[in-house]
Amino acid sequence: MTMTDVNTTAREIGRRSFVARAIAAIHTVIGATIAFIVGGTTLAPSFTRREASWLRAGSIDALPDNQPVAVALRVMRQDGYSQVVDRTLVYLVKTGEQDVRVLQSRCTHLGCQTSYDRRAKRIVCPCHGGVFDLQGNVMEGPPPAPLPTLQARVENGEVMVQI
């Protein structure tokens, strides 16, 4: 083998590996683009959060002072390409002329539906004896956390609750 042959072979190997790398690079770009589009559409809904909406929950004048009133809120919600009606029961507690505290009504222990005990002035859970005060604080029983408070405001005498 002469020196020229060796040089030619070396050049050929160099060209071959350059072309092979170009092929790999182009396929990587095409593949990444497709993966970005298909992967994007696959993952996007997993990271989209539901938009909050303000719901009318009745007139503030109808509420007694410092006494929870259970109100069912029905809200139409987008479920992907479908629509469903969610029903949530909340307690409205009138705490002032224009102030309302809104508590979720599901027990924080295992999710049972609580109810208001008028005589004891407590919110009680029938399942395992959880008891909450009118601020939602745990007074007795197994619930690990207070009843969550929802954002609320009063607009033209109407109580608006954020879900």
Next chain:
Amino acid sequence: MLRGVFDWIDSRTGYRAALHHLLDEPLPAGTGWIFTTGSIVLFLLGVQIVSGVGLSMYYVPAPALAYDSVRYITDTLTLGWLLRGLHFWGSTFIVLAATIHLLRVFFLGSYKAPREVTWLTGVVMFLLILAFALSGYLLPWDQKAYWATTVTINIARGTPLVGEQVADVMRGGAQLGALTLGRWYTAHVFLLPAALILFVVAHITLMRRHGISGPIAPKDGPRRAFYPWHAIKDTLMMAAVFALLLVFAANFPAHLDEIANPADASYVPRPEWYFLSLFELLKYFPGPWEPVATMVIPGLVVGFLLALPFLDRGPDRHPFRGRRLLFTLAMVVLASGILVMTALGLADLPTKYDPNDWGPRAVAGHLIVSAPDNKCVTCHVTGGPAADLAATRITKDEEWLLAHMSDPVAIAPGVRTEDDPAPPAQMTRFQAQSVLAYLRRTRAGAIPPELTEDERIASVTFAGMCVGCHKIAGEGGESGPDLSRVGARRDAAAIRRIVKDPTTEFPDSLMPPFGERLTEQQLSALVNYLSARR
């Protein structure tokens, strides 16, 4: 370290030898760019499969949800519009690429012995690709999907002797509906892909068995390996085609008509360009001659393609030499015929549906739902028991919706009895139809136009009195002429005369005179509106 891992995998699987067999096939000298057409079809097929899988994650093959799921993909899903655009344009690209590949194989005489079976599998794959395009059509369940499929099934009904049975099988019953959608979906995502993949494997195996045909006149020179010397050409072509596909998908997103309305038999679907030649051909064979256009001629074309390698058996691959000239001429005539028919079809397409052309009925519907005393918002309001009208879906048939708008509390049309009579109707049937026209428009993504007072009066008048017989912008009856472009045919004075008393222009007209029934304000608003429609 990494090398050690690959060595171990190779020792257990022998993948390097398999790769060597797959990639290092020596190709004839002079195998140029023109031999990349097959790889491009294969590449586009891959794009269709991957994008199709992405779409199938959201698509629902049921009439009540199909349209909304496609709407969701197009409007709401992040990058969904691009994914759908890719799949939509991919179908056009793959039909085009398969045609080019077929013509390449034909003109270079690559179908000749020993490659006859390779050619046959290719022809079958071409038909499978067309079947894909056809079955994908119905899935969005919009007006175009519904009515184009109705036409397809009507064509199949023309099959001699067993036409009705064929149509029943295609529909899954006597009517186009939920069962039709289910079987076309299964064909599109399970049966056809399985068949196509099987044929692709056979096609490539046969291609490897006989080797690539190479240039017509064998060239001197060393045979070079497929990888990387031809693979780079394939790769560069794929990159170019993919870039072009992305440009189309991004700039011309896939269209979605209004939701399918089985009650509107007047919709004229526009076929996709690759079926346009057949659509045009139909016009030349009316009535009893129809099967000539739908069966005989397409059958002859497919028969010619299938028989080609057995008719043209000489060894000469040159397209213009000896007996081959005859076949080349036949192919040129065939290709030009298809081109001419496609061009004629393009020149004579039915008017494209334009969701932004708000006809008077949709406008009247918009006025009803945006009026201050609109009763729909009692329930249809954000946070209410029913979806806001801007977001509401059309999941019920027309009759249900019209009954609902007249008597919103009734659970279904016809459930009221003598003991439980319907309350006074909330809307007349005409008004409810207007609201429905409005809902279909907004659901199709159109935004209500800004209107003058005159246009409002004209729209309400038309939607209340004229729409039963006359059509504008695709909505209305058919017993009278379509008035979408009436301003181009008649001037304002003539329109006024006809509306007041049609017999002044058409002595035999069945249309009642409206001179007495319209106020002067209504009449002049209507005349101005109609004469402006050109």
